[in-house]
Amino acid sequence: MLIELSGVSKIYNQGRANEVRALSDIDLTVEQGCMVCLKGPSGSGKSTLLAIIGCIFPPTSGRAAIAERQLARLPDRFLTLHRRETIGFIFQRFNILPELTVLENITLPLLPLGVPPKERRQRAQELLKRFGITHRAQFPAGQISGGELQRVAIARALINNQPIILADEPTAHLDTGLSREFMAIMLQLKEAGKTIVIASHDPLVFEHPAIDRTVTIKDGRIHVP
């Protein structure tokens, strides 16, 4: 299993007056090459679950193993290092830095890895070519279309060739055409062997034929209908 969660809970501000239980007793396994959709309304705990899978923070309790690493045993610094190697993120609204060029945005994850400029450009050019946006390489990201922005975000998630791709509400601000295009690219990535977890409450995503499994989250728990 590439992703293996067992009895995972997450409590924010534990022991304080503003304590919030975001996740309770989550069991989830995802095999390599699968595409899973985490479905649920806003505030249901999808993003927290995605953050745990994405090694942003460990669970408060329970066992979480991502790419055969136990998160609870990893100090913050190693969580970051593990994230660099394992996880590619695609954010809601794509979170591209508008003042940087498309090429600079795509290569951002490579800077702390000490990848030399020549190699960074080479890797980015390959992805730009793959997604048909080579001509936009030197454009400020704030000046490109929504569809191109989406491809830049995907390219950035793939730049370090991580095995797991996590997408947080990727179609929340896209029209139907762009949402379909997004899912088509995800399908290609799945076929290329990537493991994909998408948090979304968009039917166009969770009803898409490429999705192997949909997990419904409600009030921090996995909801079984």
Next chain:
Amino acid sequence: MAQSNLEKQLNILDYALSSLWRHRLKSLSVLLVFAAVIFLLASFQMVTQALSDKAKQVLTHTPEITLQKMSAGRQEAIPLAYRDKLAGIFGIRRVVPRIWGYYFDEVRLANSTVMGMAVDEMPEGNRLDAALAKGAMPGPDEQGRVVVGHSITKALDLAGRTTFSLFRPDLSLKPFEVSGEFSRDTDILTNDLIVMNLADARDLFSIPAGLVTDLCVYVANPKEIDTIAKKISETLPSVRVLTRPQIQKTYQVVFGWRSGFGSICLLSALAAFVILAWDKASGLSPEERREIAILKVLGWETSDILAVRFWESVIVSGLACLVGMTAAYIHVVYCAAALFRPVLMGWSVLRPDLHLLPRMAVGDILLIFAFTVIPYLAATVIPAWRSATVPADSALGG
């Protein structure tokens, strides 16, 4: 591993440069204000250093001991006969009379220093000609001949002529002819100086025969200045004894005091700037928070983000230091420290027009660096720690 670390630091430096360029208006404003503060501090440091050096250099030509008669705490003319009383003190080489005073020109509202010297009596008096740009010091028989400093030449508009007149106390005119000009290297002491022989000075100020304003004592062994000064004090208790080291020290203290006062004012400006930088660095705009959160999700560590802030601060403060110090050097050398001259040299109405050449030692550069760049780095990097700890999950939706 080392190669990878180096590449990582280069990448982070590259990102810091691009970040500064992206916020170029803000970066440029900070750089200019910071450079202005450094310019003021460095100018002050350089001009004080240059003036102290110049004063030290010029004062080496002054008498080893100067005697002035005091009465009721005020200076008055000293009898020439006192020379005989000093004759018994072993180690005195020669005692030379001198008359000096201030001449106020009401037309030009300028004060100049008049000095009547017995050059022929001074040991190595002929060496004084070395301080002249042209001409020679007036001899005892050369009535009405004077040597003048640069600003006197300018103030009296002597470019086209060599004669001028000064008023005696009874308002009768005494004519003079310029026989020489002091070298610009001695400006700090000679800029407003008119030197004539003793008889002419006595005539100009109407000082009775047998009196002078001070007696210059030259000693055989400079190491014995203090001992001889003590003996003179014991022999002539009503006489003020000023030694050359004391005068040099007084100059240093005067420049040091003025410089210290100015530096305190400028350090206050620097402190205000650093507080502003701290305040700016400790607050985060929503865009900055978002950028940090995105970078952290993408695998940047807190230390990487701190490194970006550190490099940004190093670049801004380093550039500001370079610009500020270069501007200060140009200001002191080519503009004769125009901004600070009234503060540092203002004891006469005729302002010395100096050509200063600051001697910038590594220590001085490090001192300015320590007082400017290090506080700025601390004020920007320490609060950046708080901003760098923005949780990565804030880049994710709810």
